[in-house]
Amino acid sequence: MRTHSRTLLAARARFDVVAMCSPSAIGKAGREVFDRVIELPEDKPLVEGLAMIREFAERECPDVLYMPSVGMSLLTTSVSNMRLAPLQIAGLGHPATTHSDCIDYVSVEDDYLGDPACFSEALLRLPKDGQPYRPSQLMGTIAPRKKNASGRVHIGIASSLMKLSPSFLSACKQILERSKVPVVFHFVTSGGDIATLMHLRRVVLSLLPRQSVEITAALPYMNYIGYLNDMDMFLSPFPFGNTNGIVDAFTVGLPGVCKTGREVFERIDGAMFMRAYMPGWLVADTAEEYVDAAVRLANNREEREALRKYMLEKNIVQRFFEGRPEVFGEMVLDLVDKQKAEHAPLRKA
Missing domain, CATH: 3.40.50.2000 (Glycogen Phosphorylase B;)
Structure with a gap:
């Protein structure tokens, strides 16, 4: 929510943005980021959730799979090894390369990049202000700082x-x-x-x-x-x-x-x-x-x-x-359009 929600919200100007996650993984403010939220079962085996995601992809044929994070979850690591859309992008919610043949691009701000050789994916290089964060929804009034008189x-x-x-x-x-x-x-x-x-x-x-x-x-x-x-x-x-x-x-x-x-x-x-x-x-x-x-x-x-x-x-x-959250959606749309143009059938002369 703090690191990725503003770019996803801005992407709605160009895409229908659908979240798929367990109900406990998203709150009211998170739901407002998306056009739709599809709840995955929390009380059933992992394979049933993966089947739901596969069935959704077969039914609605999404242009893009975007994963704000790959890691820390069997669900996300499993999905990163499935081909669900022609274009599949991983964000850096848990920042590392995936080494998955099913992830085409990793989205990374230019000043965060480090050594490109560390990535197995192609790079979607956002400008350094291309993924502005959001203050915590839980932030309140900060109490005055206590004086440190201990000498430590x-x-x-x-x-x-x-x-x-x-x-x-x-x-x-x-x-x-x-x-x-x-x-x-x-x-x-x-x-x-x-x-x-x-x-x-x-x-x-x-x-x-x-x-x-x-x-x-x-x-x-x-x-x-x-x-x-x-x-x-x-x-x-x-x-x-x-x-x-x-x-x-x-x-x-x-x-x-x-x-x-x-x-x-x-x-x-x-x-x-x-x-x-x-x-x-x-x-x-x-x-x-x-x-x-x-x-x-x-x-x-x-x-x-x-x-x-x-x-x-x-x-x-x-x-x-501060930044330009709309840049992410613009760059992803450019990739979608480029991919469609490359795979368009040739017209007969």
């Missing part, structure tokens, strides 16, 4: 559990060892149950001392925003970075550090920082540079506060919500 630097890490890689946790250990001021890492997780949180705690405490770690389970959205607001800085995980987490941090003016790379899931963070005109040294090319930048940010309060003031006064998060 509180570092927020808003991340799903799977992004907390060994290389990232190793960087956290190095930041702690090199920082001249005491730091506390706040792991604000999304997803996971008590067992996975206990495992995370065991893994993290094998690397970091107990007094330097706080692990928080998933919070209601505005509680989470308030938690971020009370942090001094944030770290974006790597190699798989964040998107919504960066928007949330920038909403409260929280400066942070990220790492870039050749894969699109590494590239997005740095591109978002650059869209918001953040200093280039906050975007690291290597793990060593990442640690250097994090230590610098943690140990320079005046620099952190100056960044925070700039972020809030300039309302830099607004840059993520």
Whole structure:
């Protein structure tokens, strides 16, 4: 909803846009994005949902299959290996190549791309303002920031559990060892149950001392925003970075550090920082540079506060919500028209 709904809504000027998903995967605001919503069964085997999708395609012959995300679901990974339309496009809701013969294009903003060789698909290269985001529907009034009088630097890490890689946790250990001021890492997780949180705690405490770690389970959205607001800085995980987490941090003016790379899931963070005109040294090319930048940010309060003031006064998060959502539909229609022209029967002289 936050990253793809505006382009889909704008595409309705040129297409009938039909969503197919389980009822629990879409809310009232989400339904308003589409011309139609076809509900897939939640209480039946996966193959029955796939059969419904196949029957729809055979009956209505869609021009395009567009998948905002491929991954995190058996349904989407299965559909990405089915031929349901002449033109099939994957978005980067979970950013990586599919390696599927049934996905013709991947839709990616130009500054998110990284190395084109990382993709098995052809590239539908949107301009960097071609997929503007939408503020969270759950955003409310942000409570005033609490003053930090502890003398410690509180570092927020808003991340799903799977992004907390060994290389990232190793960087956290190095930041702690090199920082001249005491730091506390706040792991604000999304997803996971008590067992996975206990495992995370065991893994993290094998690397970091107990007094330097706080692990928080998933919070209601505005509680989470308030938690971020009370942090001094944030770290974006790597190699798989964040998107919504960066928007949330920038909403409260929280400066942070990220790492870039050749894969699109590494590239997005740095591109978002650059869209918001953040200093280039906050975007690291290597793990060593990442640690250097994090230590610098943690140990320079005046620099952190100056960044925070700039972020809030300039309302830099607004840059993520500005752009031309109509470009996506225009470019897809061009592909459809080109494909139809190439396959049109030749007229006799």
